Every structure is written in structure tokens, then in C-alpha cells.
């Protein structure tokens with residue numbers, strides 16, 4: 001049977017390519033392998049959900065793709081650039097094209113919502129205080145909470161905080177967004193709103209989304225679902 005993924009994207013080069021990736025953690029005196037040879041391609045503009053039970057290695061895989069964890073074995077290529085052997089400067093460029101959304105928002109409560117969203121622009125050469133303020137307001141508008149921009153994150157609901165996290169992930173206009181259990185701490189209605197925003201942004205901005213979850217209620221937003229079982233991927 002032909003591979004459906006190949007049929008769909010046969011003329012397009014993958015934006016992320018994962019080849020024979022293995023990963024182990026130290027455990028006591030020994031090591032425990034949690035990823036046993038992962039092969040997976042992601043194509044521009046698609047939303048891929050990686051599902052699997054807790055402990056199956058989803059976050060590890062996402063961190064490897066996001067260059068937050070050193071690759072031990074195998075290769076990951078982003079935009080044609082192999083992460084292994086990339087210079088620190090190249091890695092910095094690659095990371096700049098990635099937006100991260102986590103389960104817990106990692107927002108700073110000592111500054112406003114607007115300042116949290118501006119933060120990734122703090123080191124951008126081409127951004128001024130005023131231009132980054134305008135851009136931050138713009139993305140906050142995209143996720144529907146521009147009116148909350150003066151508040152502190154702790155003054156918002158969980159769903160609103162996750163919107164702030166999405167805005168912060170989007171501010172540098174990344175080509176790729178990596179989301180780790182973005183609905184895990186939300187009730188059903190807020191979770192739904194969050195994935196709808198992620199879907200809208202992927203489709204309107206052409207962003208490639210890799211979303212890791214064990215939340216069955218959000219699977220319908222995916223163009224493709226893969227499952228991580230015992231450290232190996234299964235497509236269906």
C-alpha cells in the first residue's frame with residue numbers, strides 16, 4: 001500500500017526530518033532508552049499530532065526537534081540544516097524559527113502580559129521598544145486578548161494565560177511551532193478554544209505545528225496523527 005504521507009506531499013521537501021533517533025536517560029547505575037529509532041517527516045504548513053501515553057517519550061522527542069536536548073544518536077534536519085554539528089550561531093538561527101508552547105505557561109508574573117509577549121524580541125536587532133510593543137499588541141489581538149495586555153499573568157484564567165503563551169510563541173513569526181500538551185491544564189471549553197487558535201494560526205500563517213498530547217478530544221485539528229508506542233512511532 002502506498003504511504004499516504006508520501007502521496008500527499010510527494011512534491012514537497014519536509015521542513016523537519018527525523019532519522020533513526022534514539023535517546024536514553026541515566027537511571028540508577030544504568031541507562032534507559034526511551035526513544036528506539038524514530039523516523040518521521042513533517043511538511044510545511046501541516047499540523048501533526050503526536051499522541052501516546054504519559055512517559056512514552058513525547059516531550060523528549062519534541063525537545064530534540066526543538067534543539068533543547070542534545071541528539072545522542074540519529075539525525076534531525078530542520079529546513080535542510082542538520083542539528084547535529086550545527087554551529088552555535090546556526091543553532092541560534094534555527095531556534096529563532098521555532099515557537100514553543102508548553103503545558104505550563106512559563107510566563108513571568110513580575111511583568112505585564114504585554115511585556116511577556118514582547119520578551120522574545122528583547123534581543124532582536126531590528127526591534128525597538130515601540131515596534132515590539134505594537135507587534136505584541138498585534139499578536140495579542142490575533143489570540144483575542146489584547147484587552148488584557150496591561151494585566152499580570154496571575155490575574156488571567158488558565159485559558160487566557162495559554163493564549164498569552166501562544167502569542168509569545170508567535171511574536172517572532174516562526175515557521176514551526178512546537179506545542180507540548182498545550183491543553184493539559186485547561187478545562188474542555190478553554191482547551192477547545194486554544195486548539196482552534198493554534199489551527200487558525202497554522203492555516204492562516206502557514207506555520208508547521210507539531211503538537212504533543214494525550215488529549216483525545218483535540219485530535220480532529222490534526223492533518224495527521226502519529227502515535228508513540230513503547231518508544232516507537234506508529235502511523236494511522
Ligand code: ADP
Pocket residue numbers: 025026034052053054055056057058059060061
Ligand atoms: P512523555 O512526554 O511522553 O510523558 P517524556 O519524554 O517526558 O515522556 O519521558 C519519557 C521517559 O523518560 C519517562 O520514563 C521519563 O521518566 C524519562 N525521562 C524524561 N526526562 C528525563 C530526565 N531528564 N532524566 C531521566 N529520565 C527522564
Ligand code: MG
Pocket residue numbers: 058059060180
Ligand atoms: Mg511530556
